Amino acid sequence: MSLVRKYGLSVLAILVSAVVFLIPFAFIIMMAFKDRTQAQLLDFSWPQGFHLWTNIVEVVTTRNWMLLTAFINSSILTVASVTLLVIFAAMVGFVLQRRKTRFNGLIEFFILAGLMIPPAVVPTIWLLQGIGLFGKLHGLILVEVAYGLPFSILLYRAFIATIPRELDEAAIIDGARPFDVFFRVILPLLWPVTVTNIVVQSVAIFNDFTNPLYYLPGNANATVQLTLYNFQSQFNTSYNLLFTNIALITIPPLVVFLFFNRQIVAGMTAGAVKG
Amino acid sequence: MSVMTQTGTAGAGAAAPVPVLKRPSPYPGWFFLPAAIIYGLLFLLPTVASLYFSLTRWTLFNSTFIGLDNFAQFLREPFLIKGLINTVIYAVVTSGLKVVLGLLLAVLLTSQIAARGYLRSVVFFPVLVSTVGVGITFTVLMHPTNGMINEGLAMLGIKGPGWLTNPSLALYSVALVDVWKGVGLATVIYIAGIVAIPKDYYEAARIDGATKLQNFFYVTLPLCRPATVTVIILSFIGGLRTFDLIWAMTRGGPGFASDTVASVIYKQYQAGFYGLSTAGNVVLFALIAVLVVPLTMLLNRREGHE
Amino acid sequence: MAGLELKSLHKSYGNVEVIKGVDLTVEHGEFVVFVGPSGCGKSTLLRMIAGLEDITGGELWIGEVLCNGVEPRDRGIAMVFQNYALYPHMTVYDNVGFGLKLAKTPKDVRDAKIREAARILQMEHLLERKPSQLSGGQRQRVAIGRAIVRKPEVFLFDEPLSNLDAALRVETRMEIAKLHHDLGATMIYVTHDQVEAMTLADKIVVLNGGVVQQVGAPIELYQRPANLFVAGFIGSPKMNFVSVTVEAVSAGRVAVAGKDMASIAIPARTDGLKPGDTVTLGIRPHDLSEESGGAIVGRVALVERLGNETIISMQLPSEASWLVVLDGDHNLSIGQNLALSFEPDRAVIFDADGTARHPDLD
Structure with a gap:
């Protein structure tokens, strides 16, 4: 009886999850396999013929290899932003956790403000123009760092609280200067939370649509999310290509998910609960 | 200062007065500097500047002070008010659904159910996928005539609505997709909260003869309250700020039916009304402050009483 | 080797004074134990000597040097911590050699010193392990090795045995006594355990409430306690x-x-x-x-x-x-x-x- 109930519930859960969560992804993949005419029907049907490769070639080569450029841009954006985020956030998290001063309250206020307040878009554009970084990839990199810092700092601070202060002191007695204490003793110990940070922030920045839309206009330096947006209007009639594009840009998060599922879940829950 | 007073007191007693040298802290303040510069320049400064520019007619090159005209316009124009109301509806609907569904899923996925790992993965994966990609996919799936959802409903003999074309439905359809994409995060937060509940409570409840339902209401629900607070705050702020999903699915349409403050900000920016767009930013900021701060205080205060 | 001279040392956190004027002379090669109940300021005093806490008032002389404003690395001290404080990401070899590496000691000299320390402490076979692969006693030994290798003027021990089980505590206590005998170094040792104090010390400093209650040889403290506090604190069961x-x-x-x-x-x-x-x-x-x-x-x-x-x-x-x-x-x-x-x-x-x-x- 209870066996039936237990498996009944399991089977039901699997069926519902398949309909709700898997079919949309199956739909994307099947669309990517179809040719233009069949894709036009927008139905959930088995692809007639194998058109994936031609679709990929067409999507990638369109508009002067725009998707390839976009992938390169997005990679540079993600790698550079996350690198800076990790180092700068870890430095702040370290000193913030270790050194109690009367400024800590203010700093914490700014961190919480950063998590809550929506960025002021047009003034930021105005500022970026002022310093000559509007529409430039490194300008966007700095923006992503600025927006990502509060979350990363909270993650680091929580983790650093678990590292005994004795370790810093042992290093100080051993002759380490502040720089050595951080980069040779603390930073290596932060590796688990650094992995979490890298994974969570990479996904967020790679998937970011709004900020590139505002701060990096123009097709020349589009990011992958913008290609989708641009193609959406262009490929009004070429759903096969649109979905091939969606499938292609879903691959990086999928890879991250397969390899770092645990860290990403840990990071998002830990950061969220503490924030 | 401290050096001065130290020499003073030491000089009174000791033969050779020695100033107490202040050694630099092993936790140097300049570690804050790179982050502070980037954050201050690209986040704080624009935020502060927005307070001024929202009071101007602004072309990026010169601005004319016009007082509260932008805000007055925000409260006068029906489509702008509509955006304001939509934003609140959207935030309430999405965060409410995420709390309820996230908690139910978490309870299910921490129970002795088969294929737990698969289910957790499947529920969580959409969190990592591009929002625009999800938006476009569901726009197609929600197509009124050819869309898969309505075709599926037709097979069951139900005539599906125009999910995104019906003005009174469009906002809720987008909210549903938001929940589809975001419920995985709520679920994992709840799972973390439930797993952290010590088994003793359930054992004590069992000895007291509690049923499964009582277990849920008297043990699980109160004890994963921190997770609930997190999910509510997180998804509520996210809901108020939402832009990319709405933009990918409806562009605020049909008409202004699914506009939110964030999409209004973008539209005004595109139209070149920079002052008005910035005023939108300030409105959104105020909206979050007015709703989220009391909400946080309310949730945390009740927590303190337990 | 060097002695120490503490002249009217004070330490305050804001308005709270935790060390209220300590005067103390430590001779070259002496083994001095700070003892007292928890919160008496004994660890704070040790950390002031180490340079981990700023000195609010008074003078600290190590050898011929006034050390108030001197960085810990320049004080000629080494310290063994209560929880060992081994760097988890480094092998024993690198843990012991970290200070030398920071001091830019040539690799061959460094290697010789590390192996010498390992030989003294009989832990040559542990050198390639990570701290997580060691027992509590072995970790404490590595921590001591890290101190030895610096050839310090003064060794500082902050309750080094309190995390070991009873049997190991006796054994390690004897090893520390032997180490003191072999190296002839000045050692300052903080503990709340009066048996450790009585067995190890040349001189015991009893602290309470940030004030030195009595300084003297262990047996003197037992036989002629200066006041009720010392009388009640030294000796078991209590007077x-x-x-x-x-x-x-x-x-x-x-x-x-x-x-x-x-x-x-x-x-x-x-x-x-x-x-x-x-x-x-x-x-x-x-x-x-x-x-x-x-x-x-x-x-x-x-x-x-x-x-x-x-x-x-x-x-x-x-x-x-x-x-x-x-x-x-x-x-x-x-x-x-x-x-x-x-x-x-x-x-x-x-x-x-x-x-x-x-x-x-x-």
Whole structure:
């Protein structure tokens, strides 16, 4: 009886999850396999013929290899932003956790403000123009760092609280200067939370649509999310290509998910609960 | 200062007065500097500047002070008010659904159910996928005539609505997709909260003869309250700020039916009304402050009483 | 090697003063133990010497150098921490060699020093392991190795044995004593365990409330505690105290009696004492013996028979509770009366303010 109930519930859960969560992804993949005419029907049907490769070639080569450029841009954006985020956030998290001063309250206020307040878009554009970084990839990199810092700092601070202060002191007695204490003793110990940070922030920045839309206009330096947006209007009639594009840009998060599922879940829950 | 007073007191007693040298802290303040510069320049400064520019007619090159005209316009124009109301509806609907569904899923996925790992993965994966990609996919799936959802409903003999074309439905359809994409995060937060509940409570409840339902209401629900607070705050702020999903699915349409403050900000920016767009930013900021701060205080205060 | 000189050291956190003027001289090669209850400031004092805490006032001299403003790395000290504080991401070899690496010691010199330290501590076989692969005792050994390799003028130990189990604690204690003997280095050692203090120290510093209570050789502290606090803190079980009244004062002796005790004359410093004064008498549990007609009679409340000795908890008429340790086995029953006596010269008279009135030594 209870066996039936237990498996009944399991089977039901699997069926519902398949309909709700898997079919949309199956739909994307099947669309990517179809040719233009069949894709036009927008139905959930088995692809007639194998058109994936031609679709990929067409999507990638369109508009002067725009998707390839976009992938390169997005990679540079993600790698550079996350690198800076990790180092700068870890430095702040370290000193913030270790050194109690009367400024800590203010700093914490700014961190919480950063998590809550929506960025002021047009003034930021105005500022970026002022310093000559509007529409430039490194300008966007700095923006992503600025927006990502509060979350990363909270993650680091929580983790650093678990590292005994004795370790810093042992290093100080051993002759380490502040720089050595951080980069040779603390930073290596932060590796688990650094992995979490890298994974969570990479996904967020790679998937970011709004900020590139505002701060990096123009097709020349589009990011992958913008290609989708641009193609959406262009490929009004070429759903096969649109979905091939969606499938292609879903691959990086999928890879991250397969390899770092645990860290990403840990990071998002830990950061969220503490924030 | 401290050096001065130290020499003073030491000089009174000791033969050779020695100033107490202040050694630099092993936790140097300049570690804050790179982050502070980037954050201050690209986040704080624009935020502060927005307070001024929202009071101007602004072309990026010169601005004319016009007082509260932008805000007055925000409260006068029906489509702008509509955006304001939509934003609140959207935030309430999405965060409410995420709390309820996230908690139910978490309870299910921490129970002795088969294929737990698969289910957790499947529920969580959409969190990592591009929002625009999800938006476009569901726009197609929600197509009124050819869309898969309505075709599926037709097979069951139900005539599906125009999910995104019906003005009174469009906002809720987008909210549903938001929940589809975001419920995985709520679920994992709840799972973390439930797993952290010590088994003793359930054992004590069992000895007291509690049923499964009582277990849920008297043990699980109160004890994963921190997770609930997190999910509510997180998804509520996210809901108020939402832009990319709405933009990918409806562009605020049909008409202004699914506009939110964030999409209004973008539209005004595109139209070149920079002052008005910035005023939108300030409105959104105020909206979050007015709703989220009391909400946080309310949730945390009740927590303190337990 | 170098000695230390602490001159009126003060430490405050805001308005809270935790070290209230400590003066202390530590000779070259001396083993000094700071002991006291938790919160007495002993660790803070050690950390001030190490340079981990700023000095609010006073002077700290290590050797010939005034060290108040000197960085820890330039003080010629090494420190062993309570929780070992080994770098988890480095092997034992790298842990021991980290300080040398920071000092840019040439690789071959470094290697020789690390292996030398490993040889002294008999841990050559552990060098390639990570701290997580070591037992508690091995970790403490690595921590000591990390200190040795720096060839410091002064070794600082901050409760290094408190995380080890009892057997290992005795063993490591002996190793530290041997290390002190072999290296002849100045060592300062903080503990709350008086057995460690008594066995290791050349000189014990008893601290309470940020103030030095007494400095002296272990046996001196046991036999001639300066005040009630030291008397109660050093020695186990704790010294018994009873409030008594002065009946008569004669040359070098004070006759006291009280509710719990018949009159008895105790050798003591007598200046300023007059009949009728209230003083405290202290006597160690081991110095009491059973004797019918003894000066003290109490009711047996609890008996612990250990075979070689018997520990008796006694209720005195004034409701004061005493411990008595009798040699050998005694079969006493709870509730019975027990009469005790003691040699008058084993007892100590304390003033109302707690200062001991030891008779002057010859």
